[in-house]
Structures are given as structure tokens and as C-alpha cells.
Amino acid sequence: MTTTVSAPPTGSAPQPEVAPARRRRVRAGTIGLVAWLLGMVLVPWLGISDLWMGVGIFAIIAAVGALGIQVIMGFTGQISLGHSAFMAIGAYSSAWLGVEQEQPFWVWLPAAALVAGLAGALFAPIAVRIRGLYLAVGTIALVFIGAYVWETWTTVSGGAGGRLAAPVEINGQDLLDGYWSGGTQVMTLFQAWWYFAFAVLLVVMVLTWNIRRSRLGRSMLAVRDRDLAAGVVGIPVTQTKTVAFAISSAFAGVSGALLTAYMGYFTPGQWSLMLSIDFIAMVVIGGLGTITGAVLGAFFFRAVPEVVNWLSAYLPGISQDAKVDGGVTAPLLSQFVYGLLIVVILIFEPRGLNQLCRKPFRWIQQRREGAR
Amino acid sequence: MTLFLQLGFQGIALGMVYALIALGFVIMTKGSNTFNFAHGEFVAVGAYVVLALMPHLPYWLAFLGSIVVTVALALLVEATLLRRLLDKGLTTVVLATLGVSIMVHALILMVWGVGTKGSAGPVGSGTVEVGGVVLPLSGIATIVASVIVLAALLVFFRRTPYGLALRATASHQEAALAQGIDIGRMFALSWAIAAVLAVVASIFLASFPRVVSPSIALVALAAIPAVVIGGMDSLIGAVVGGLIVGLIQVLGAGYLADYGGGKLHEVLPYVLMLLVLVVRPYGLFGSRGIERV
Structure with a gap:
């Protein structure tokens, strides 16, 4: 488009820059990811106050659960208001295994995922029968039935007074005391927990990333966009929804187990409808259907x-x-x-923070393209 | 038998309250294609405003004042928020009304605090005895008033031009638009009706022996099983669902107090709701709009 203009030779050649535009965008994403990873590793050593480190750890733990909601809502398009119940199932099974059975965290953490995932798969036969609004409203039942069970089943939940959570012990040290080596404290409780939670988040992020790129992930997207059409082209709709429910409940279970382990003590009252709403807000405001969106939303709503x-x-x-x-x-x-x-945010940018954050970059890009 | 009659009467009275709230949900869902999760907070606002105005005005004026405030709130939310988000998909609408619900709840606590208040009912704590069965006056008032409101609603939908226009909008928006019906006004009207029903329900939800407290919105959410059991797009379903939920809760509280920690009656409506969703996903009276794939 600039062929008619005889621009003064400034030394830059516009032609070759057009072709690698796509590669440059991919690289920008990679740079962002690497910068985020580096930042997350460095944060504990920046002298941030304990209060904000705590908020950050809560955000990391919430991001695990938000990724679970992303699988069911963002990928598969099924609204669930009942995920606080699955978090509770993960929390109670981990606490039972970690305290009563004295199992280490590498047993109770996967077990929390397994039990919560199974619970999700058990609920799926009801969930796959209903859609849209009915599903959103129907899943509320899980929260209230769950709340009743936790309050009544006092041998597991400790009743209204609450119970001890499973401890995270590495090399025989409780992470809630920080990490010690030879009589000196290598890491404070906040630094140690930051890395532990971050490691779990990374595993869940990689899992979600792989699910999204797999055949299963593509089936989920097809079910989200139009389940009838997905069924017509041979995607097993019921099976896809069931698996999505199981996976997202499993992530919620991990998040619940981590959350309670970090708090050390928990009560039945905290698995409320508000907690479910919290996660939906994170995912929708962060950006539906993207991993970045879930993490962004989790940090945003824990910080606000x-x-x-x-x-x-x-x-x-x-x-x-x-x-x-x-x-x-x-x-x-x-x-x-x-x-x-x-x-x-819903009024001004319904696609979420993820898109909002990209706006300045896109604007710059457009300006640069326009200038050429 | 006396106990059964007594519990049954109270169950029906509570059920009528749920029916009014459930009707609000259904009218909004049918009229404007949105599900308003903030409706429970509208009920709470209704009760609190009546309570605030009661010492200064005659009761019926306090009631009217509360209707004005609650309808204004509903119209504000509908016009500023829901109208803009209608084409943005279900998730957005659900989350937006949840956001409104959180805001209104925080506002109520800011203005009136977290403590429990007095009763906001039109009648006191008196009782009458009919054939050995003790009936609270508040229960009788609830049933009488609800029946009057339901009858008025029936006349409105069947016999008035606005009612006809609302029904037309609910059954087919584009066709209604082609007939010259102002769809936007119908959306607003359905929200206004729901708000009026919320206020009526609120004064009976907060009448003897119950009181006004911040958890009243949560109590109002028990109308959600009623909506699902009856069918999300059925007015009759909402009333029947409300009665079922009310009866289950009161009879459950009376007869199942010794089982399951004494709180079994609180979850029974939700259990029934899940059962109904398994057997009849569209509710007892709903249309088979949602198909299985």
C-alpha cells in the first residue's frame, strides 16, 4: 500500500517485515510466559510483606481451581455453580488421609483429585441431562446438599467447629513452619508455600494445556459451540461432558486440599455458594476458554x-x-x-481481562501497521 | 392428625411465599430470557424497606413505599445492566446478576447492619383455633394475600392488553415485535412485576415467627428448587413447586427432626430438585424446550 509513496530511504526495509508477523506474535506469547515464570520464581525474594505473600499464595491455589472451572465452563460450555462442593470433597478426603491416616502429601494430594474427580463423574449423569440455565440452577443443589453433609457428618468434618487439615511435610518438616536446614531457616513459611503451590499450579497448567490441544479438548470445544452439531459429526457428547466434569472436579479437589492445607484448619461454613461464584467470576472476568484468563482472574479477584x-x-x-x-x-x-x-467489566469488556490486557499491545500493533 | 393439619397449614403458608418468589423468577425468565440470581436480594430489600418505613407511616404506606423502592431497583438493574448483556450469552448474564446480588447484599449490610431485626409482617403473633388446630394469624394472612395476588396476576395476564403483550413476548419475541409490541418495555414490565411479587413475599417471609435478617435472601433462594421442580417456564409450575417445597420443609421439620441431625428438611427440596431433573429435566409443568443429546 505504500508503493505509490516514494519514501525517503531511512534504511529500514518494510517488505521482509510483513512475513514474520505471525512468528513474532508467537514469540511475544513465549516471552510473556517466560517472564511470568521468572517473576513467579523471583517474587518470594523481593521482600514483599507477609500479607501480600499470603494473598499471592491464595491466588495461586485459587488459580488451580479456576483452571478446573475453565475446563468445564470455558472449554465445554457447561455452567457449574456447584464446584465449591467438589473443593470440599477434595479438602475432606485429603484431611482424612493426611491426619487420620498420616499419609504424606504425595498420597493425599492425588487422592483428593481422584475422590473429587469420582464425585464429579458420579454427578455427571444428572448434569449431562440438563443444559444451560437448568444446569446452572441445578448445580446449586450440590452446594446446599454438601453444606448439609459437612455439618452433619461430624466424624469427618469436626462439626461447626471445624477440623485440622492435612500437613505438607517435606523431609519431615511441616511447611507451615518454613523450611529449615542445619538449624537455620532457609525459607519462611510464605516462601516455602509459594513454591509448593506454584509447583502444583504448573502441573495443573501443563495438564490443562495438553487437554486443550488433545482430541478430548477439541471435542469439548465442539460440545461448547453446538452440542447437537458435535453429536452429528461423531463426537461422544455425553462422554465428553462426563470426562470434563470429572477433570474439572478433580482440579477443584486439588485446589480445596491445597487451600485447607495452607490454612491448617477449616470449617464446614466456608464451602458456600459464594466460593463457587468466586471461581466463576475469576474465569469469566479473566477470560473464558484460556489458561491465561483463569490465572489472571484468580490473581485479580484474590488481590481486589x-x-x-x-x-x-x-x-x-x-x-x-x-x-x-x-x-x-x-x-x-x-x-x-x-x-x-x-x-x-462485563459491560465494558465481556471477553475479560485477558482481552483487556492485550488491547494496548493490539493498539500499538495497529498503529505500527497503519504507519507502514 | 392435629399435628399433621397444623404442619400442613404452615407448609402451605410457607409454600405460598415460595410460590410468589418462584413466580418472580419464572416471569423474569419468560419475559426477558434472563435468570435473575439477585432476586433473593430484591426480596431482602423489600423486607428491610418495609421495616424501615413502618415506624413512620401506616403499614399499607410502608408496603407501597417498599414496592416503589424495590421496583425502582429492579428497573435500574434491568435497564443499566441486563439490557446491555442480553446478546452476550448465558454465562455473562448469570455472572452479572450474581455480581448485582453481591453488591445489593453489601449495601444492605452497610445500611442496616448484620444483626437480626424485628418482624415486618402485617399481622402480629395472634392465633385462632379451628377444631383443635391452632392456626397462626400470620399464616392465614399469608394464604389470603397470596391467593388475592395470584388471582390479580391471572386477571392481568388473561384480561389486560399488557398481559397479552407480555404473553406474546414470552412466546415469540420477533413475532411480538412485528405486532408492534415494545419488547424493551415488556422486559422492564416483567422485572417490575417480579419485584412487586418479591415485596409481597418478603413481608410474609418476615412475619411471625420469622424476622428480618441478612439471611432472608438465602431463605428466598429456597424458591429456586420450586422453580426447577415446577418447570422454569411455567407459572402454574411455580405455584405448585412453591407449595411442594413449603410442605416438604415444614413437614420435614416436624416429622424428621430426629433423623440426620435435625436439619434434613433444609436439603430435602434440593434433593427433590435433583430427582426431578433426572426424571423430568424440564420440570413437572415446563415445556420440553431442553432436549437431550
Whole structure:
């Protein structure tokens, strides 16, 4: 398009740059991935406060669960509001194995995935019969039935008072005490847990990445886009949905087991509908159908409440602790902002943060292409 | 037998409340193709506003004031949010209404706090005895008022032009549009009706022996099994589903108190909902819109 313009020779040759455009974009993605990996490895040594390290660890653990939701919602297109129940199943089975049976974490962590995955596969026969709105509403039942079971089955859950979670022991050391070597502390509890959770997240990310690229992943995408058409071209729709449910529940189970192990102690009350909503928000606001989106969303929604908490100390008229008779408190404000962010982002960028983050780059790219 | 009649009466009274909330869900779903997860919070707003206005105004004015506030809130949400997201897919709509629900819940706690308040019902704690069966006045008021509201709704849908237009919109949007029906106004109307039903339900959900508390929205969510059991697009289904859920909860609380930790009645509606989804995925009265693949 610039052939008619006799541009002054600046030394740059525009022609050869057009061809490797695609390769350059791939490279940008790789650079981003490597930068993120490096950043995640370096973060524990940057002197970040314990509070924010804790938030980061919660975000990493949440990202594992969010990837599970990504498999069922982003890839397969089935809305599930019941995944907090599968997280709870992972948490209780890991706690039982880790505390009562005194098994090490490399037994209870895969076991949590297995048990939660089995539970997901057991629920699948109901889930595959219903679609769309009915499925979203129907899966709410899981949360309430789960809540009842945890409160009633006190031998496993410890009742309303809660119970101990499985400890993560490496070389005979509980990770919640940090990591010691020869009498000196090599890593604090936050540094040690950051790496442990990050390692699990990497495994789950690679698994999700491979699922997405496999025949199974492509079947899921076909079921998401139009299950009737997918069935016509020979994709086993029911089987694909069942497997997707099992995988996503397994990831949720791992996330639940990690979450409780990090907290050390947990109660039946925390497996609420709100937890399920949390994960759906992460995935949809992060970006449906992408691994980046799930991780991005997890970090975003774990950071937002803390940021609001932190900011509210500087705002007038906000008290820091809960009040019985009303008033704007920091937790309530962060809850409100949480809902507001969901709504605002959905209105302005329904494709999520993932696309929002790419906008500046795309804009620059367009400017460069336009300038040529 | 007396116990059964007494529990049955209370079950029907509670069931009518669920029926009103479930009707709201169904009318919104049919009218504007959205499922409003924030509806439970609308119920809560209705109860809290009535309670706030009660000391200053006669009861019926407090009730009307609450209707104005709740309908305004519903219309605001519908116009600013749902209308924009209609073409963005189910996931977006579901999450958006969940976001609204979180916001409204936080606002309620900011304004009224986390504590439990008094009762917001139109009648007090009196009882009448009919043939040895003790009936609370609040239960009688609930049933009478619900039946009146249901009858009014029936007349509205069957006998008024707006009701006809709403039904036309629900059955085929494009055809309704071709007949000159303002679809946008019908969406707003369906949300407004749902909000009115929410306020009516709220005063009975918060009447003796129950009180207004932040968990009232969660109680209102028990109407969701009613919606699914009845069928998501059936008005009659919503009423029948509501009655089933109410009866199960009260009879379960009465007869199953010794089993399963005494809270079995709280999950029975959800268990029944799953069973119905297995046997009849479209509910007892719903149309077979959802096919199996």
C-alpha cells in the first residue's frame, strides 16, 4: 500500500517485515510466559510483606481451581455453580488421609483429585441431562446438599467447629513452619508455600494445556459451540461432558486440599455458594476458554479485596471492623467493589481481562501497521 | 392428625411465599430470557424497606413505599445492566446478576447492619383455633394475600392488553415485535412485576415467627428448587413447586427432626430438585424446550 509513496530511504526495509508477523506474535506469547515464570520464581525474594505473600499464595491455589472451572465452563460450555462442593470433597478426603491416616502429601494430594474427580463423574449423569440455565440452577443443589453433609457428618468434618487439615511435610518438616536446614531457616513459611503451590499450579497448567490441544479438548470445544452439531459429526457428547466434569472436579479437589492445607484448619461454613461464584467470576472476568484468563482472574479477584482493605485505611468514614447496626466497613466495601467490578467489566469488556490486557499491545500493533 | 393439619397449614403458608418468589423468577425468565440470581436480594430489600418505613407511616404506606423502592431497583438493574448483556450469552448474564446480588447484599449490610431485626409482617403473633388446630394469624394472612395476588396476576395476564403483550413476548419475541409490541418495555414490565411479587413475599417471609435478617435472601433462594421442580417456564409450575417445597420443609421439620441431625428438611427440596431433573429435566409443568443429546 505504500508503493505509490516514494519514501525517503531511512534504511529500514518494510517488505521482509510483513512475513514474520505471525512468528513474532508467537514469540511475544513465549516471552510473556517466560517472564511470568521468572517473576513467579523471583517474587518470594523481593521482600514483599507477609500479607501480600499470603494473598499471592491464595491466588495461586485459587488459580488451580479456576483452571478446573475453565475446563468445564470455558472449554465445554457447561455452567457449574456447584464446584465449591467438589473443593470440599477434595479438602475432606485429603484431611482424612493426611491426619487420620498420616499419609504424606504425595498420597493425599492425588487422592483428593481422584475422590473429587469420582464425585464429579458420579454427578455427571444428572448434569449431562440438563443444559444451560437448568444446569446452572441445578448445580446449586450440590452446594446446599454438601453444606448439609459437612455439618452433619461430624466424624469427618469436626462439626461447626471445624477440623485440622492435612500437613505438607517435606523431609519431615511441616511447611507451615518454613523450611529449615542445619538449624537455620532457609525459607519462611510464605516462601516455602509459594513454591509448593506454584509447583502444583504448573502441573495443573501443563495438564490443562495438553487437554486443550488433545482430541478430548477439541471435542469439548465442539460440545461448547453446538452440542447437537458435535453429536452429528461423531463426537461422544455425553462422554465428553462426563470426562470434563470429572477433570474439572478433580482440579477443584486439588485446589480445596491445597487451600485447607495452607490454612491448617477449616470449617464446614466456608464451602458456600459464594466460593463457587468466586471461581466463576475469576474465569469469566479473566477470560473464558484460556489458561491465561483463569490465572489472571484468580490473581485479580484474590488481590481486589486486599487492595480495597488497604485503600480503605486512607478513606474517611470507613471503619476497619464489622458493625452490628450498619455502617461502611472495609470488608463490606471490598465486597461491594467486588460485585461492582464484575458488573463493570462485563459491560465494558465481556471477553475479560485477558482481552483487556492485550488491547494496548493490539493498539500499538495497529498503529505500527497503519504507519507502514 | 392435629399435628399433621397444623404442619400442613404452615407448609402451605410457607409454600405460598415460595410460590410468589418462584413466580418472580419464572416471569423474569419468560419475559426477558434472563435468570435473575439477585432476586433473593430484591426480596431482602423489600423486607428491610418495609421495616424501615413502618415506624413512620401506616403499614399499607410502608408496603407501597417498599414496592416503589424495590421496583425502582429492579428497573435500574434491568435497564443499566441486563439490557446491555442480553446478546452476550448465558454465562455473562448469570455472572452479572450474581455480581448485582453481591453488591445489593453489601449495601444492605452497610445500611442496616448484620444483626437480626424485628418482624415486618402485617399481622402480629395472634392465633385462632379451628377444631383443635391452632392456626397462626400470620399464616392465614399469608394464604389470603397470596391467593388475592395470584388471582390479580391471572386477571392481568388473561384480561389486560399488557398481559397479552407480555404473553406474546414470552412466546415469540420477533413475532411480538412485528405486532408492534415494545419488547424493551415488556422486559422492564416483567422485572417490575417480579419485584412487586418479591415485596409481597418478603413481608410474609418476615412475619411471625420469622424476622428480618441478612439471611432472608438465602431463605428466598429456597424458591429456586420450586422453580426447577415446577418447570422454569411455567407459572402454574411455580405455584405448585412453591407449595411442594413449603410442605416438604415444614413437614420435614416436624416429622424428621430426629433423623440426620435435625436439619434434613433444609436439603430435602434440593434433593427433590435433583430427582426431578433426572426424571423430568424440564420440570413437572415446563415445556420440553431442553432436549437431550
